[in-house]
Amino acid sequence: MTNLNEMGERASHGKRVLSRLPAEEKNRALDMAAKRLLDHKEEILSANGKDMESARNRGMSQGLQDRLKLSEDRIAAMAQGLRQIAALPDCVGEVMEEFERPNGLKIAKIRVPMGVIGIIYEARPNVTADAFGLCFKAGNAVILKGGSDALESNKAIVQVLCEALEECGISGDVLQLITDVDRKVTVEFMRLKKYVDLLIPRGSAGLIRSVVENSTIPVIETGTGNCHIYVDKEANLDMAANIIYNAKTQRIGVCNACESLVIHKEIREAFLPKLKEILDSHKVELRGDEEIREVLPDCVPAMEEDYGTEYLDYILSLKTVGTVEEAIAHINKYNTMHSDCIVTDNPQTAEKFLKEIDSACVYWNASTRFTDGFEFGFGAEIGISTQKLHARGPMGLKELTSYKYVIYGNGQVRT
């Protein structure tokens, strides 16, 4: 039986160990963890084989099996990921601000680890190494709860990682895995507020909703992306088609893929046939309003719910508007505050859109697919936040930290 309070106590010890660990030691441990993943790939692949076998027996879909399956290449990628994290600069301890008050108090705002982070995710064992690496580098102890279908794989990976940590003299308390598959334990974990400072769900919209509903721990919501591209009447139409083609088809199952187009009426006839031609190469299904269907008679009629749907598929909804204001109102109504784009050559129209669209990332003349920690140059990413508290958009190492104020006095008291 899992004792979550005991795990919480261990994590508290782990965070204190980590808060004293210099960057070099953290980096050495990450490199060692990478090495040990490769050394022990046979055990990990064998554990993953067991997960795969029960998954097949239970009739898991091919798509989910693909996410669950490990291979030598995938283990090598996990190791490479840890090495990349080791090579990133350490932001912990950074002086973010410093100021002095008239009474002589000197106040410094210092970046510190968040403390203990909980990650709840689905049956993707590569997330285990990845989430550990990022949290660890930012100085946080981590408690992982992965999808139960990946339990054997996760146990094997965590064991290898903990052995590597212990080889470097670091307590395994900094990395713990909940192995109980009882859903009640997961819900109890979401309420382990006494010990856990931040909970990050990674996975489907359903998983994230369940965490938001049940958690008393502060949550960062990640991932859902109903991303829009607005093609303005003053757009370069070749550029627009190229950006849409990229944002829709380059990778369909990701949160920064484009799901919905907003088209200025005046360019319907010049643009839509060109767009259809390029999207036909991937058999993208178009679902449009009446004014779209006047130009593209084959287009499926769009329902109201189409505009609110993240398809993650070769489907695209289309809406016509008469002004940029209408485009902004439509997008702010249906988007998930993830990534939206305007294609236009008019800087005033662009500035209005960039200012008024309420999203983590708003693009002018570029694909929404760039919303990504690596593409932003953060060197790593734990997810894309779609809420406004704490972190918005791609979350790298800094977004896994907090701060504290350190105040230097010489006897000051308040009058």
Place this chain on the structure above:
Amino acid sequence: MTNLNEMGERASHGKRVLSRLPAEEKNRALDMAAKRLLDHKEEILSANGKDMESARNRGMSQGLQDRLKLSEDRIAAMAQGLRQIAALPDCVGEVMEEFERPNGLKIAKIRVPMGVIGIIYEARPNVTADAFGLCFKAGNAVILKGGSDALESNKAIVQVLCEALEECGISGDVLQLITDVDRKVTVEFMRLKKYVDLLIPRGSAGLIRSVVENSTIPVIETGTGNCHIYVDKEANLDMAANIIYNAKTQRIGVCNACESLVIHKEIREAFLPKLKEILDSHKVELRGDEEIREVLPDCVPAMEEDYGTEYLDYILSLKTVGTVEEAIAHINKYNTMHSDCIVTDNPQTAEKFLKEIDSACVYWNASTRFTDGFEFGFGAEIGISTQKLHARGPMGLKELTSYKYVIYGNGQVRT
């Protein structure tokens, strides 16, 4: 019957209005609101009189009546508060970071309003004007739910504020008050996630706990302060006594007051009699462990729960330790991550304490009473955050904002 979805829609409209409002117009509206509070003080005092009468009839305690009662002076202070907020610089629109990627994408991180903020508070009508002023200046629409004992006062204040806004051509959608006193409505409000971006509870530990338990909206916890002062063996004992006297007695009912002392054994005999003498002037009750009681025989024995209690009263718990490590472990176990202090002349001991204590504000040789937005120079304060996500310690205007990334391209697509 309160229709929260309708209020949410109005707030969404309000936040869009505000996102387009220049600083001058916000400041003009705040000054007008201040003026109108003074112009209409009779109506406000008369509404407050009704609240006071029912409070007396229901036998409300004197302390709560004091918080509920308005006077000409208190209304003048509310008006003055709004004028001070108007005079603060506007942080919305600030470019927080700017960088360019190798593919030519230019990325700017821009400070933006949070959106819609909900505030749940107790029967203190001055919070109504105060919370509105701060949220409004930071560009946020606000939905207020005040204590039902202050309902008439709050209605009068909100009406005056909304009239002032409308005089300035600003929709009253930016400021709404929930007037339904049914607790079910309050719980439903805590789940109005579709419209509300951030919920801030202000008040007792019980109120805050209830919000954390029930809310699906991101919450910032404020206020509970079990603040410690550690007197090291190398402390200047006069300075220590002076700081403790200030932190304990200058104002007892506030979250940054000192509740617990940690005393190095070696200085017990030199320090405790001196301390007792100064605290006796306010009849502060001391509750200590055995080693304290060896020196101060009149001291009440401390129970385990004393160390975890925020007294908000003339009571102080005392614990002896043999090392700074023990002091740190004790404080990290019992504190509420608010404010803790070390008094010592030894810089190494101080640095260890400042680094390892996990609190929003850690002091070296100064009173914990300085944890305050005004004392920090923020010019205003919505509360003191005791969580690590988003904001820690005193929260001013910046802490009521979020950010977004604006990305400028010229046709870039991802490969």
